[in-house]
Amino acid sequence: AQTVTQSQPEMSVQEAETVTLSCTYDTSESDYYLFWYKQPPSRQMILVIRQEAYKQQNATENRFSVNFQKAAKSFSLKISDSQLGDAAMYFCAYRSVTDYKLSFGAGTTVTVRA
């Protein structure tokens, strides 16, 4: 199974500021998909952003953007203009093109200070 590592158990950010969550993964494949999921206190898993490995361009969804470094096997998430509603646990996830299983990192809890 692929290994997904999130080295930051917790991150804190001031409202309206920017926070970056790190994620690294281990794979021998050249093509795969990467995801960031948000889990608020409601427990619901919400897809934030996705990246296809064969695309060089970093994905962006409104205030959320990624820095995808394929050679370094790194997939960080940047949350800009942080809002109170961004407070949640964030999971990085990996899926290969040949396997329909999704592998998750341990998660990063984001706290937003008012």
Added chain:
Amino acid sequence: NAGVTQTPKFRVLKTGQSMTLLCAQDMNHEYMYWYRQDPGMGLRLIHYSVGEGTTAKGEVPDGYNVSRLKKQNFLLGLESAAPSQTSVYFCASTNTGIYGYTFGSGTRLTVV
């Protein structure tokens, strides 16, 4: 608009009891999954199914069984519950996985 529905949402079991968690999806998805979420460990795959009538083991299958007799339903069974199975269980489904997976709202299971 239901998506993925999990029942029950909460359950307390005594050690040795059995139970079945039900996952139902109305999106005609081929692939379905059961994960467990424990603090500091993210979501770990228990079992999954690539189509009606098929099941396969994931990362942590011991102590669980599954069945997928109908395409829309994926059942997770605990034959003899143990305290180590105290967790939050998530069901997920997808057609291709390329655009993401749809998750249920989770079942919090406590085994005492």
